[in-house]
Amino acid sequence: MEALGRTLAEDVVSSIDSPPFDKALMDGYAVRSADLAVDGGISLQVIEEVTAGRVPSRALEPGTATRIMTGAPIPEGCDAVVVIERTTFDEATQRMSTDMRLKPGSNVLRRAASVAVGQRVLPAGRVLRAQELGGLAELGVSQVPVRRRPRVAVLATGDELVPVEATPGPGQIRNSNETMLCGQIVQAGGIPVPLGVAKDERDELRAKIQQGLAADVLLLTGGVSAGKLDLVPSELEAAGVRQVFHKVEVKPGKPVWFGVRERGEEGQGTQGAPSRTLGANNCFVFGLPGNPVSSLVCFELFARTALRRLMGVEPAEPQPVRARLEQPHVARGDRPTYHPARLSWSETGPTVRTVRWHGSSDLCGTLEANAMALFPAGDADYASGSVVDVFLW
Amino acid sequence: MEALGRTLAEDVVSSIDSPPFDKALMDGYAVRSADLAVDGGISLQVIEEVTAGRVPSRALEPGTATRIMTGAPIPEGCDAVVVIERTTFDEATQRMSTDMRLKPGSNVLRRAASVAVGQRVLPAGRVLRAQELGGLAELGVSQVPVRRRPRVAVLATGDELVPVEATPGPGQIRNSNETMLCGQIVQAGGIPVPLGVAKDERDELRAKIQQGLAADVLLLTGGVSAGKLDLVPSELEAAGVRQVFHKVEVKPGKPVWFGVRERGEEGQGTQGAPSRTLGANNCFVFGLPGNPVSSLVCFELFARTALRRLMGVEPAEPQPVRARLEQPHVARGDRPTYHPARLSWSETGPTVRTVRWHGSSDLCGTLEANAMALFPAGDADYASGSVVDVFLW
Numbered sequence: 001m002e003a004l005g006r007t008l009a010e011d012v013v014s015s016i017d018s019p020p021f022d023k024a025l026m027d028g029y030a031v032r033s034a035d036l037a038v039d040g041g042i043s044l045q046v047i048e049e050v051t052a053g054r055v056p057s058r059a060l061e062p063g064t065a066t067r068i069m070t071g072a073p074i075p076e077g078c079d080a081v082v083v084i085e086r087t088t089f090d091e092a093t094q095r096m097s098t099d100m101r102l103k104p105g106s107n108v109l110r111r112a113a114s115v116a117v118g119q120r121v122l123p124a125g126r127v128l129r130a131q132e133l134g135g136l137a138e139l140g141v142s143q144v145p146v147r148r149r150p151r152v153a154v155l156a157t158g159d160e161l162v163p164v165e166a167t168p169g170p171g172q173i174r175n176s177n178e179t180m181l182c183g184q185i186v187q188a189g190g191i192p193v194p195l196g197v198a199k200d201e202r203d204e205l206r207a208k209i210q211q212g213l214a215a216d217v218l219l220l221t222g223g224v225s226a227g228k229l230d231l232v233p234s235e236l237e238a239a240g241v242r243q244v245f246h247k248v249e250v251k252p253g254k255p256v257w258f259g260v261r262e263r264g265e266e267g268q269g270t271q272g273a274p275s276r277t278l279g280a281n282n283c284f285v286f287g288l289p290g291n292p293v294s295s296l297v298c299f300e301l302f303a304r305t306a307l308r309r310l311m312g313v314e315p316a317e318p319q320p321v322r323a324r325l326e327q328p329h330v331a332r333g334d335r336p337t338y339h340p341a342r343l344s345w346s347e348t349g350p351t352v353r354t355v356r357w358h359g360s361s362d363l364c365g366t367l368e369a370n371a372m373a374l375f376p377a378g379d380a381d382y383a384s385g386s387v388v389d390v391f392l393w
Numbered sequence: 394m395e396a397l398g399r400t401l402a403e404d405v406v407s408s409i410d411s412p413p414f415d416k417a418l419m420d421g422y423a424v425r426s427a428d429l430a431v432d433g434g435i436s437l438q439v440i441e442e443v444t445a446g447r448v449p450s451r452a453l454e455p456g457t458a459t460r461i462m463t464g465a466p467i468p469e470g471c472d473a474v475v476v477i478e479r480t481t482f483d484e485a486t487q488r489m490s491t492d493m494r495l496k497p498g499s500n501v502l503r504r505a506a507s508v509a510v511g512q513r514v515l516p517a518g519r520v521l522r523a524q525e526l527g528g529l530a531e532l533g534v535s536q537v538p539v540r541r542r543p544r545v546a547v548l549a550t551g552d553e554l555v556p557v558e559a560t561p562g563p564g565q566i567r568n569s570n571e572t573m574l575c576g577q578i579v580q581a582g583g584i585p586v587p588l589g590v591a592k593d594e595r596d597e598l599r600a601k602i603q604q605g606l607a608a609d610v611l612l613l614t615g616g617v618s619a620g621k622l623d624l625v626p627s628e629l630e631a632a633g634v635r636q637v638f639h640k641v642e643v644k645p646g647k648p649v650w651f652g653v654r655e656r657g658e659e660g661q662g663t664q665g666a667p668s669r670t671l672g673a674n675n676c677f678v679f680g681l682p683g684n685p686v687s688s689l690v691c692f693e694l695f696a697r698t699a700l701r702r703l704m705g706v707e708p709a710e711p712q713p714v715r716a717r718l719e720q721p722h723v724a725r726g727d728r729p730t731y732h733p734a735r736l737s738w739s740e741t742g743p744t745v746r747t748v749r750w751h752g753s754s755d756l757c758g759t760l761e762a763n764a765m766a767l768f769p770a771g772d773a774d775y776a777s778g779s780v781v782d783v784f785l786w
Contacts, residue, residue: 004576
């Protein structure tokens with residue numbers, strides 16, 4: 001059970017056949033199908049009853065049948081099972097009658113039909129859901145090697161931030177991003193490592209960044225826009241984090257920053273190592289904007305995708321649901337906008353409405369939302385019924 | 394963080410305004426919008442700089458501006474913020490110039506615009522996701538009452554079953570259903586209570602059923618079809634479980650059984666009690682067919698829906714994705730069939746293919762599947778590209 005939701009680290013090969021014997025798929029009578037190939041029905045001598053967990057002791061001779069239950073091994077000579085509902089049984093003579101005709105193999109599952117010895121049952125990289133655990137249990141595999149979950153450090157930056165338990169003074173607000181991002185990390189399958197708040201001050205920021213770079217992924221919030229005290233990009237660069245991109249044409253979240261801290265050569269050349277070691281030991285660093293909805297959206301678009309990729313979960317990218325607008329929507333702006341929205345399921349398919357929302361600092365405005373609706377860049381008036389891409393949160 | 398994924402038991406009402414002050418939404422200059430209403434641009438005296446976490450000490454007079462950062466409180470007299478990118482600053486004169494014109498309120502979020510004191514932020518019954526935790530953190534709510542998770546007992550029946558760790562003897566198989574169902578219960582948000590195996594024997598079955606009825610939901614597997622030793626329905630009836638239905642026109646899973654054990658009057662009349670006490674203290678009992686894929690599918694269709702309903706999660710029912718068949722599919726039979734299938738996401742929308750599958754006892758055959766595709770009752774040949782309802786696992 002501890003493997004549930006984890007990613008398999010190695011192929012699983014079956015050491016047994018499943019089913020381990022030719023088995024009945026229905027309650028009824030094990031027969032020789034050739035015996036039934038007569039007009040007007042047939043009567044067969046019932047020689048034995050095999051219940052689940054027992055095995056037949058007698059082979060079927062022509063003209064005989066064995067009472068059998070779902071899951072039980074079929075007797076030698078049997079090649080089909082007549083379902084009980086299509087038979088009658090005479091207690092006095094111990095004879096079964098039926099007018100069914102069956103092809104060989106009917107209602108029988110042959111040994112190894114599901115899985116054969118030596119067959120690869122699950123490939124490395126598979127996320128283990130309930131049915132994988134069930135399949136492994138069937139094969140007697142009660143322990144499997146799994147990939148570790150990525151550790152994701154969360155560092156909020158900003159002089160205005162106080163812990164959630166504190167009462168903010170004038171000009172201060174609570175560090176709600178840490179709570180939110182830790183929740184998103186758990187939802188995405190990672191292990192959150194909250195680092196608290198770094199003030200807008202180089203020494204403190206530097207020390208906390210070093211702490212965060214020990215994780216597989218480091219999420220910072222705040223300090224990446226054009227403000228005078230936005231120290232994050234320069235401090236990340238000083239810590240050896242190579243910038244991959246800064247600023248994306250997206251709303252909210254334009255200032256988002258992404259870079260990689262490479263940790264040397266070890267593991268890099270080894271085949272398969274990148275996936276097993278979660279990105280060849282590198283640390284992936286996201287500088288998320290400080291406004292909570294920008295952080296929320298950028299996590300969903302960028303960080304969550306990275307986490308899923310690190311864990312080998314496909315598809316890694318957010319998958320859109322195509323939904324019809326319940327109301328008209330006025331889109332304005334020069335960037336693609338992910339607008340908080342409420343996705344509903346109706347008889348005629350998914351529908352969506354955008355929620356009242358004051359912009360990227362209005363997290364509570366998104367609480368009525370369960371999704372974000374994507375409106376491409378440009379000014380456009382969407383009529384009710386227009387189809388848009390919606391991404392579930 | 395412990396509330397993540399749980400259901401809120403009471404409304405949450407805010408005890409504060411959010412934001413707690415009129416705040417700047419962008420880095421730039423706090424201004425009086427009326428000052429900008431001139432042709433050819435304007436120059437304003439910069440009287441102060443307010444960084445995040447600080448508060449302004451001076452009110453804006455006509456002709457003045459305050460340098461301000463995202464999230465900082467705006468000074469008295471200010472009704473708009475000019476973004477820094479649209480300004481120039483002269484160090485010598487400490488004057489800012491801009492040719493922007495702004496409406497009052499531009500780039501400003503008014504106190505309480507997101508949430509006002511006394512406003513209901515979250516309703517009872519809401520499932521707490523990352524953004525709810527973030528919203529609660531913003532308001533200083535670090536503890537909330539949540540509904541308890543339903544306890545779901547799992548009882549596998551059948552003489553043929555041995556524990557996963559055991560090596561099955563002739564005619565025996567491992568109890569893979571328990572592992573699988575416990576995984577499905579966790580995935581659905583419940584707490585699994587595995588009860589092991591009950592042999593096809595009345596006394597043992599009766600004792601284990603009594604144990605299971607102490608849970609909120611009891612799932613049995615096996616013993617519900619027409620076989621001679623299918624004791625489950627009669628023993629459930631003897632235990633006071635009122636049958637609601639037995640047998641459903643569905644494939645796999647036709648023999649599925651459902652009933653309710655009522656535990657008396659307590660809590661029944663109380664308004665709101667049924668949801669808080671998870672079904673007014675009743676035990677909901679599902680007799681799932683013993684074949685693993687039947688159990689899997691019936692859990693998804695029936696038990697998961699019941700668990701979500703008990704937890705107040707909407708929508709409770711499985712939600713279909715409409716997907717195009719990648720290959721033709723031949724459907725045969727007199728019942729609606731939920732066929733194991735592989736759902737993929739392409740540029741042009743979701744597509745699906747049915748997987749090779751030997752029927753309800755072939756759990757390993759479903760391991761390539763991530764969904765089930767629904768084919769209505771009746772014989773039909775589906776062409777490639779036909780659209781079918783698909784339910785993700």
